[in-house]
Amino acid sequence: MTCPPDVAIILLQIVQLGVLQARAAGWSDSAAGAAAAADHVHNLPGLLIDYSPHGLEHYWIVERRAFLVHCPPDWVHSFEPYWDRLKKYVERLNVPATAQ
Numbered sequence: 001m002t003c004p005p006d007v008a009i010i011l012l013q014i015v016q017l018g019v020l021q022a023r024a025a026g027w028s029d030s031a032a033g034a035a036a037a038a039d040h041v042h043n044l045p046g047l048l049i050d051y052s053p054h055g056l057e058h059y060w061i062v063e064r065r066a067f068l069v070h071c072p073p074d075w076v077h078s079f080e081p082y083w084d085r086l087k088k089y090v091e092r093l094n095v096p097a098t099a100q
Contacts (some may be wrong), residue, residue, distance in 0.1 A: 003051035010086045011048055014079065015041045021075055033072070040067035053093050060090045 003011070018041030025033030040063060047055045064083070068076060 001051045003048050004089070007051070007056065007086070007089050008048055010082050010089075011044050014082050014086075015044045017078060017082070018044075021078075032070075036067065036070040037075070040064070040071070056090060057093050060086070 018037050022034045022037035022041075025031075025037055043055075043063060044059065047059060
């Protein structure tokens with residue numbers, strides 16, 4: 001299934017920011033930070049190539065949450081504008097509020 005264009009733009013912006021964070025962490029000798037940033041975004045290109053509502057739900061519930069546990073607060077803050085925009089698409093999937 002083709003990724004909806006509005007969702008694709010947001011996901012690409014998340015990937016871009018994640019790659020920049022991984023690079024910055026690497027240059028700062030933070031292997032753990034680089035790994036956390038890369039782990040957060042590594043499945044998003046696949047979701048863009050072969051979009052599914054389940055894949056978006058998995059990113060939102062599993063991958064985004066795992067990232068929230070392992071990243072610095074300023075990284076969370078930098079993703080919030082993208083997550084705020086993506087949230088309306090996730091809500092259309094009827095994801096339980098407790099999973100958000």
